[in-house]
Amino acid sequence: MKYKKPPRLGIALIVSGPSGAGKSTVCQALRKIKGDLHFSVSCTTREPRPGEKDGIEYYFIGNDEFKRRIENDEFIEHADVHGHLYGTLRKEVIDFVKKGRDVLLDIDVQGAMQIRSKTENDEVLRSSTEFVFIGPPNFTELERRLRSRATETEDAIRTRLENARKELDCWDKYDYLLINKDIDKTVEDLKCLLDILHKSTKRLEDSGFYV
Numbered sequence: 768m769k770y771k772k773p774p775r776l777g778i779a780l781i782v783s784g785p786s787g788a789g790k791s792t793v794c795q796a797l798r799k800i801k802g803d804l805h806f807s808v809s810c811t812t813r814e815p816r817p818g819e820k821d822g823i824e825y826y827f828i829g830n831d832e833f834k835r836r837i838e839n840d841e842f843i844e845h846a847d848v849h850g851h852l853y854g855t856l857r858k859e860v861i862d863f864v865k866k867g868r869d870v871l872l873d874i875d876v877q878g879a880m881q882i883r884s885k886t887e888n889d890e891v892l893r894s895s896t897e898f899v900f901i902g903p904p905n906f907t908e909l910e911r912r913l914r915s916r917a918t919e920t921e922d923a924i925r926t927r928l929e930n931a932r933k934e935l936d937c938w939d940k941y942d943y944l945l946i947n948k949d950i951d952k953t954v955e956d957l958k959c960l961l962d963i964l965h966k967s968t969k970r971l972e973d974s975g976f977y978v
């Protein structure tokens with residue numbers, strides 16, 4: 768009996784969900800548990816929040832620099848989210864999955880759907896991506912969580928709430944849905960999901976298990 772070769776590509780775990788669903792908290796916790804998981808650092812034109820550092824949470828760049836990078840085809844997706852530009856750098860994802868590393872992407876629905884449509888013609892993206900939607904238990908709870916963060920102005924909160932309604936409609940375009948009632952449970956579910964995805968037969972070489 769011959770074992771199949773190890774998986775060729777890492778998994779690009781694409782996690783979306785509206786602001787206030789707890790997506791970023793869940794992603795941060797997963798990164799702590801899975802030390803070898805690479806976090807895809809996005810570019811954004813929004814201002815850093817207190818405590819955020821360039822190159823850690825995001826690459827904070829200006830509009831001109833963002834446009835230059837679009838022209839250079841450096842992004843696998845980019846979108847206007849809540850009035851600012853955000854984009855996923857090709858090198859943050861493709862270079863890592865090609866080396867067999869798992870990559871975590873915390874991006875909005877527009878960006879996730881752009882990547883989804885690219886999977887049709889891109890073999891690396893098709894074989895590596897998995898799409899996970901993290902939703903709140905209900906809209907009231909989402910609003911409560913958004914307001915309790917107190918990092919945004921009232922206007923910004925309203926924009927995020929409007930966008931949240933549109934994003935919630937997209938949950939069924941994802942492969943997996945996690946309802947975040949309890950952070951620890953959701954983190955555990957996401958960790959288990961990643962472990963199980965590694966056992967998928969589609970991730971193994973076709974050389975034949977039993978020979």
Ligand code: 5GP
Pocket residue numbers: 783784785786809810813844845846848853854855856873874875876877878879
């Ligand atoms: P925040 O400004 O609160 O960090 O993020 C706002 C939203 O932008 C979140 O939903 C986050 O997932 C999303 N986001 C972060 N990086 C990217 C990216 O590279 N592309 C897209 N499309 N959305 C992103």
